[in-house]
Amino acid sequence: GENVEQHPSTLSVQEGDSAVIKCTYSDSASNYFPWYKQELGKGPQLIIDIRSNVGEKKDQRIAVTLNKTAKHFSLHITETQPEDSAVYFCAAEVNPGNTPLVFGKGTRLSVIA
Protein backbone atom coordinates (compact mmCIF):
# COMPACT_ATOMS: atom_id res chain seq x y z
CA GLY A 1 0.00 0.00 0.00
CA GLU A 2 0.86 3.66 -0.05
CA ASN A 3 3.66 4.96 2.20
CA VAL A 4 4.31 8.66 2.78
CA GLU A 5 7.59 9.94 4.19
CA GLN A 6 7.84 13.51 5.49
CA HIS A 7 10.82 15.62 6.53
CA PRO A 8 12.06 17.38 8.44
CA SER A 9 10.32 16.31 11.63
CA THR A 10 11.03 19.70 13.21
CA LEU A 11 11.78 23.06 11.62
CA SER A 12 12.58 26.41 13.21
CA VAL A 13 12.65 29.62 11.18
CA GLN A 14 12.89 33.30 11.93
CA GLU A 15 9.78 35.35 11.38
CA GLY A 16 9.69 36.57 7.80
CA ASP A 17 11.82 33.72 6.45
CA SER A 18 10.52 30.91 4.24
CA ALA A 19 9.79 27.35 5.33
CA VAL A 20 9.84 24.27 3.13
CA ILE A 21 8.50 20.83 4.06
CA LYS A 22 9.01 17.85 1.75
CA CYS A 23 7.17 14.58 1.29
CA THR A 24 7.70 11.49 -0.83
CA TYR A 25 5.17 8.81 -1.65
CA SER A 26 5.47 5.25 -2.88
CA ASP A 27 2.36 4.51 -4.94
CA SER A 28 2.64 6.00 -8.43
CA ALA A 29 -1.17 5.74 -8.72
CA SER A 30 -1.68 8.43 -6.05
CA ASN A 31 -3.26 11.50 -7.57
CA TYR A 32 -4.35 13.76 -4.72
CA PHE A 33 -2.02 15.45 -2.21
CA PRO A 34 -3.44 17.63 0.57
CA TRP A 35 -1.62 19.48 3.33
CA TYR A 36 -3.06 19.91 6.79
CA LYS A 37 -2.14 22.24 9.65
CA GLN A 38 -2.77 21.03 13.19
CA GLU A 39 -2.63 23.30 16.20
CA LEU A 40 -2.40 21.97 19.73
CA GLY A 41 -5.62 20.33 20.85
CA LYS A 42 -7.34 20.79 17.50
CA GLY A 43 -8.10 18.62 14.51
CA PRO A 44 -6.16 18.90 11.24
CA GLN A 45 -7.17 21.85 9.06
CA LEU A 46 -6.91 21.57 5.28
CA ILE A 47 -4.76 24.46 4.06
CA ILE A 48 -3.96 23.59 0.45
CA ASP A 49 -4.09 20.62 -1.88
CA ILE A 50 -2.92 19.64 -5.32
CA ARG A 51 -4.06 17.09 -7.86
CA SER A 52 -1.86 15.10 -10.16
CA ASN A 53 -2.70 17.06 -13.28
CA VAL A 54 -1.15 20.20 -11.79
CA GLY A 55 2.52 20.88 -11.01
CA GLU A 56 2.14 23.86 -8.71
CA LYS A 57 -0.58 25.66 -6.80
CA LYS A 58 -0.39 28.87 -4.79
CA ASP A 59 -2.67 30.51 -2.24
CA GLN A 60 -1.31 33.76 -0.84
CA ARG A 61 1.78 32.85 1.24
CA ILE A 62 1.38 29.12 0.76
CA ALA A 63 2.36 27.09 -2.29
CA VAL A 64 2.61 23.40 -3.08
CA THR A 65 4.66 21.78 -5.82
CA LEU A 66 4.34 18.25 -7.19
CA ASN A 67 6.84 16.15 -9.10
CA LYS A 68 5.06 12.99 -10.19
CA THR A 69 8.13 11.52 -11.86
CA ALA A 70 10.13 11.69 -8.65
CA LYS A 71 7.05 11.03 -6.50
CA HIS A 72 7.57 13.94 -4.20
CA PHE A 73 5.68 17.09 -3.26
CA SER A 74 6.54 20.07 -1.11
CA LEU A 75 4.88 22.80 0.93
CA HIS A 76 6.35 26.29 0.78
CA ILE A 77 5.39 29.01 3.25
CA THR A 78 6.78 32.47 2.58
CA GLU A 79 6.99 35.46 4.94
CA THR A 80 6.36 33.22 7.93
CA GLN A 81 4.50 34.59 10.93
CA PRO A 82 4.30 33.34 14.52
CA GLU A 83 0.75 32.12 13.88
CA ASP A 84 2.15 29.71 11.29
CA SER A 85 3.67 27.72 14.17
CA ALA A 86 1.94 24.33 14.21
CA VAL A 87 2.37 20.73 13.08
CA TYR A 88 1.97 20.26 9.34
CA PHE A 89 0.99 16.95 7.73
CA CYS A 90 1.18 15.90 4.12
CA ALA A 91 -1.01 13.12 2.76
CA ALA A 92 -1.59 11.16 -0.42
CA GLU A 93 -4.62 9.41 -1.82
CA VAL A 94 -4.92 7.04 -4.76
CA ASN A 95 -8.63 7.25 -5.47
CA PRO A 96 -10.54 9.91 -3.51
CA GLY A 97 -13.75 8.48 -2.14
CA ASN A 98 -12.59 4.89 -2.49
CA THR A 99 -9.23 4.80 -0.75
CA PRO A 100 -8.18 6.51 2.49
CA LEU A 101 -5.74 9.36 2.95
CA VAL A 102 -2.28 8.17 3.98
CA PHE A 103 -0.48 10.73 6.13
CA GLY A 104 3.14 11.53 6.79
CA LYS A 105 4.35 11.73 10.37
CA GLY A 106 4.24 15.50 10.51
CA THR A 107 6.59 18.47 10.77
CA ARG A 108 6.58 20.71 13.81
CA LEU A 109 7.17 24.24 12.55
CA SER A 110 8.26 26.93 14.98
CA VAL A 111 8.38 30.53 13.79
CA ILE A 112 10.54 32.61 16.08
CA ALA A 113 9.58 36.27 16.45
Next chain:
Amino acid sequence: GAGVSQTPSNKVTEKGKYVELRCDPISGHTALYWYRQSLGQGPEFLIYFQGTGAADDSGLPNDRFFAVRPEGSVSTLKIQRTERGDSAVYLCASSQTSASYEQYFGPGTRLTVT
Protein backbone atom coordinates in the same frame (compact mmCIF):
# COMPACT_ATOMS: atom_id res chain seq x y z
CA GLY B 1 -21.42 26.99 8.80
CA ALA B 2 -20.91 24.37 11.45
CA GLY B 3 -17.98 22.06 11.02
CA VAL B 4 -17.50 18.47 12.08
CA SER B 5 -18.22 18.01 15.77
CA GLN B 6 -17.11 15.17 18.04
CA THR B 7 -18.16 14.21 21.54
CA PRO B 8 -16.86 13.80 24.11
CA SER B 9 -13.73 15.89 23.70
CA ASN B 10 -12.00 13.78 26.34
CA LYS B 11 -12.76 10.32 27.65
CA VAL B 12 -10.94 8.49 30.42
CA THR B 13 -11.86 4.86 30.95
CA GLU B 14 -10.51 1.83 32.73
CA LYS B 15 -8.95 -1.09 30.92
CA GLY B 16 -11.61 -3.57 29.89
CA LYS B 17 -14.47 -1.07 29.70
CA TYR B 18 -16.62 -0.26 26.66
CA VAL B 19 -16.62 3.22 25.09
CA GLU B 20 -18.57 5.03 22.39
CA LEU B 21 -17.28 8.04 20.51
CA ARG B 22 -19.65 10.19 18.47
CA CYS B 23 -19.16 12.18 15.27
CA ASP B 24 -21.53 14.71 13.70
CA PRO B 25 -20.39 15.44 10.12
CA ILE B 26 -20.92 18.65 8.21
CA SER B 27 -24.57 18.86 7.20
CA GLY B 28 -25.13 17.29 3.80
CA HIS B 29 -21.81 15.47 3.67
CA THR B 30 -22.38 11.88 2.63
CA ALA B 31 -18.87 10.49 3.21
CA LEU B 32 -17.52 10.03 6.75
CA TYR B 33 -14.11 8.81 7.89
CA TRP B 34 -12.62 7.75 11.21
CA TYR B 35 -8.89 8.07 11.87
CA ARG B 36 -6.74 7.43 14.93
CA GLN B 37 -3.80 9.64 15.85
CA SER B 38 -1.16 8.54 18.32
CA LEU B 39 1.21 11.00 19.93
CA GLY B 40 3.72 12.36 17.45
CA GLN B 41 2.18 10.55 14.50
CA GLY B 42 -0.05 11.40 11.59
CA PRO B 43 -3.68 10.24 11.50
CA GLU B 44 -4.17 6.59 10.55
CA PHE B 45 -7.27 5.42 8.72
CA LEU B 46 -9.77 3.21 10.53
CA ILE B 47 -13.05 3.08 8.58
CA TYR B 48 -14.96 4.96 5.89
CA PHE B 49 -18.72 5.29 5.35
CA GLN B 50 -20.52 6.27 2.21
CA GLY B 51 -24.08 6.91 3.40
CA THR B 52 -25.10 4.27 5.90
CA GLY B 53 -22.78 1.50 4.79
CA ALA B 54 -19.14 0.93 5.67
CA ALA B 55 -17.39 1.15 2.32
CA ASP B 56 -13.96 0.29 3.72
CA ASP B 57 -13.18 -0.98 7.23
CA SER B 58 -9.71 -2.28 6.44
CA GLY B 59 -8.07 0.03 8.98
CA LEU B 60 -9.88 -1.30 12.05
CA PRO B 61 -7.15 -2.93 14.13
CA ASN B 62 -9.22 -5.86 15.44
CA ASP B 63 -12.76 -6.99 16.16
CA ARG B 64 -12.97 -4.94 19.36
CA PHE B 65 -13.52 -1.91 17.15
CA PHE B 66 -16.83 -1.31 15.40
CA ALA B 67 -18.53 1.73 13.88
CA VAL B 68 -22.06 2.49 12.73
CA ARG B 69 -23.86 5.21 10.86
CA PRO B 70 -27.50 4.08 10.90
CA GLU B 71 -29.12 7.12 9.29
CA GLY B 72 -26.29 8.27 7.08
CA SER B 73 -25.39 11.25 9.26
CA VAL B 74 -24.12 10.79 12.83
CA SER B 75 -21.59 8.01 13.35
CA THR B 76 -20.52 6.19 16.50
CA LEU B 77 -17.20 4.42 16.95
CA LYS B 78 -17.47 1.66 19.51
CA ILE B 79 -14.55 0.04 21.30
CA GLN B 80 -15.06 -3.06 23.42
CA ARG B 81 -12.75 -4.35 26.16
CA THR B 82 -10.50 -1.32 25.90
CA GLU B 83 -6.75 -1.75 26.24
CA ARG B 84 -4.10 0.79 27.22
CA GLY B 85 -2.81 0.66 23.65
CA ASP B 86 -6.14 2.09 22.46
CA SER B 87 -5.22 5.44 24.04
CA ALA B 88 -5.05 8.01 21.24
CA VAL B 89 -6.95 10.87 19.66
CA TYR B 90 -9.79 9.60 17.50
CA LEU B 91 -10.53 11.93 14.61
CA CYS B 92 -13.57 12.08 12.39
CA ALA B 93 -13.67 13.70 8.94
CA SER B 94 -16.36 14.21 6.35
CA SER B 95 -16.47 15.08 2.68
CA GLN B 96 -19.32 16.23 0.50
CA THR B 97 -19.60 13.07 -1.61
CA SER B 98 -17.59 9.95 -2.16
CA ALA B 99 -16.03 11.60 -5.20
CA SER B 100 -15.10 14.77 -3.32
CA TYR B 101 -11.44 15.17 -2.61
CA GLU B 102 -11.47 17.47 0.41
CA GLN B 103 -11.83 15.91 3.85
CA TYR B 104 -12.69 18.20 6.78
CA PHE B 105 -11.72 17.07 10.26
CA GLY B 106 -13.36 17.48 13.63
CA PRO B 107 -11.44 18.39 16.81
CA GLY B 108 -11.10 14.77 17.88
CA THR B 109 -11.81 12.77 21.03
CA ARG B 110 -8.83 12.12 23.27
CA LEU B 111 -9.26 8.62 24.72
CA THR B 112 -7.17 7.59 27.70
CA VAL B 113 -7.34 4.01 28.93
CA THR B 114 -5.95 3.58 32.46
